[in-house]
Amino acid sequence: MGLDEIYMLRCLQLARRGMSRVSPNPWVGAVLAKDSELGAKAYPKLEKILAEGWHARFGEAHAEQALLNSLPVDFDYSGTTLYVNLEPCAHVGKTPPCANLLIEKGIRRVVVGMLDPNPQVAGKGIALLKSAGIAVELGVLEKECMFFNRRFVVNQLFERAHTMLKWAESSDGLMDGIDPNRSIISGSDAHHWVHEQRAMVDAILVGIDTWQKDKPRLNIRHGLPGAMEANIDSTHPQKNPVRVVLDRHLRGQYDKESLARSDGNLLIVYEEGAAIKAYGATASKGTTIDCNGALPDGVTTITKTGKDIKSAESQAYLLEMPKQYSMPMLMKVLLELGIASVMVEGGAKVLAMFINDGCVDEVHILRSQTVLLEKGLKAPEWTGPALTQESTMGNDAHWSWYSKASVS
Ligand SMILES: NC(=O)c1ccc[n+]([C@@H]2O[C@H](COP(=O)([O-])OP(=O)(O)OC[C@H]3O[C@@H](n4cnc5c(N)ncnc54)[C@H](OP(=O)(O)O)[C@@H]3O)[C@@H](O)[C@H]2O)c1
Known part of the structure; x- marks a missing residue:
């Protein structure tokens, strides 16, 4: 060198x-x-x-x-x-x-x-x-x-947020077992790696069933070198990544407890018409809609704006998308809201939507070599080019793929 x-x-x-x-x-x-x-x-x-x-x-x-x-x-x-x-x-x-x-x-x-x-x-x-x-x-x-700078490259070339998919699966290819409690699939090394990745993205995205069942915190909890260095400027404490929940029909619970699970802002994405059905919301008023007090204090309702959601003052926002919107469409809107990179953490249906829509810049699968669940939720099928085994983290094998824009 x-x-x-x-x-x-x-x-x-x-x-x-x-x-x-x-x-x-x-x-x-x-x-x-x-x-x-x-x-x-x-x-x-x-x-x-x-x-x-x-x-x-x-x-x-x-x-x-x-x-x-x-x-x-x-x-x-x-x-x-x-x-x-x-x-x-x-x-x-x-x-x-x-x-x-x-x-x-x-x-x-x-x-x-x-x-x-x-x-x-x-x-x-x-x-x-x-x-x-x-x-x-x-x-x-x-x-x-x-x-x-692959996230920035994708933003510039495709004018949408960079999209990274990540999930953990058992040795028999399941994402969750039948136990009502969430199955623990990955070990601590893989856990630490995930938190390091979270420190590098603007938002973490999950589907409504994951939000309801797992009650995930979606924050950064391990002080890893990358995260620590990112937070070197202690005079400006940094919020956790934005939490994005795909909740087409607005059937999720967004109470004070769920809002408080992280200090990262929350963006609830629903489909046109759902607010009227779910909350009896009246007509659009400029960039806000009136939900008749159905949401807790601190939830601001918006339609598309040029707002920077990461640092915005309210902790939670509702974002309206057209019916049948595609994942590239959503990623475009998220970039307009100041979210340049998204880590999609599940569940299986939402991950499959990104795969089917061809909206994937990188994928990371943490496959346990020891945990066997036998019955439960099947992990999504990766239909893209061959995965490469990067490393083994404890008992978890790390398989990945990066798009050409990321590695050219
Ligand atoms: N192992 C892991 O890494 C991991 C990670 C996360 C979660 N999990 C597990 O995964 C399970 C949940 O996964 P899941 O596949 O059942 O549910 P999910 O992917 O979390 O949520 C799926 C739901 O999202 C809603 N949705 C919102 N917007 C949508 C859109 N644009 N298109 C399609 N659907 C949309 C749909 O419900 P509506 O039709 O009602 O809108 C859909 O049924 C849990 O058991 C959790 O523990 C495992």
Whole structure:
């Protein structure tokens, strides 16, 4: 591994710090190093890095800008190289274009992990840097950078939330036994892995029967390295992922106890007309509907809006979808509501709907090698390309598949 690759890995490490706070923006880290300290054969020491930056929070400075802000105004940038895992932006968004900032500072060389996946802007930042005479190296650890930001890649290419399916099944292919209590299928290693994954998504989605039967908390309960690093900014405590429940006919219970199971906001998705039937709700009033007090305090009813549901003030929302909506349609609406990535945790019917609708960016099956349930709920049939066995976590074999957009 060369110097460029080592510094790019450091960018990815730094980018993880913004992980649960920058969505729907990508995870980006940047490093500034001095050329004279980078002799061709010298092995770099991280203390030789001049400055580091990362995108820490949606709406705040991009990684490159954060890095520049950490240095004195009169800092001498001559002979420096900037490393960043995603192409610097060339458009004015919530912050000024990063490519222009790098040009103004007189940075000599820029090493970039991957192009911006948005076809409208891809290459524009690189072209701007090159036109200013900056040497640009593109594609260092490109595959790793693409995989790292695969959720953002899917958002940009398909304009919908990234969708990850996950379930646990017994050695005889069942998701739950006949006992009224939920069957314990996975061991603690798999459990920890699931919670680490939860720390990386904006929302966790379940079907109404799972919500009613399991009373799931759908929160992050294990302090794993990834989750801890994501929460490094303790001055801004982070809410748990949004809980999305698919409840077409609004037959679920949403009382205070169920709302309090997590501090993550709750989004109840129902089909057009159900609120009138279930709650005697009157007509739509702008973006809200009147449910005649059928829901507890704290539940706000909405139709589609541009609201950011993750950080919204009310804890629970009702979202109306048209009759027979498809899962890609729902994922599109969720992205509009600021949810860029969703982990679908079950049950079998809801997982099958995503598989049948071809709305899967990655799938993870945790198959027990010891638990046998004999009778119960059959796990969904995975009809996509062959799964790969990633690893064994305790007594659970981890099988997975990633879409091309995730690994290309
Ligand atoms: N092993 C695991 O990893 C795991 C994970 C989660 C759950 N589970 C188990 O799975 C079981 C529940 O699974 P399940 O398959 O019976 O139910 P489910 O998938 O949790 O919920 C299915 C229900 O969701 C409703 N629904 C809402 N929107 C829908 C839509 N757009 N299209 C279709 N249906 C929609 C339907 O009810 P309506 O027709 O009334 O709308 C449907 O019957 C529980 O026993 C639970 O313990 C296991």
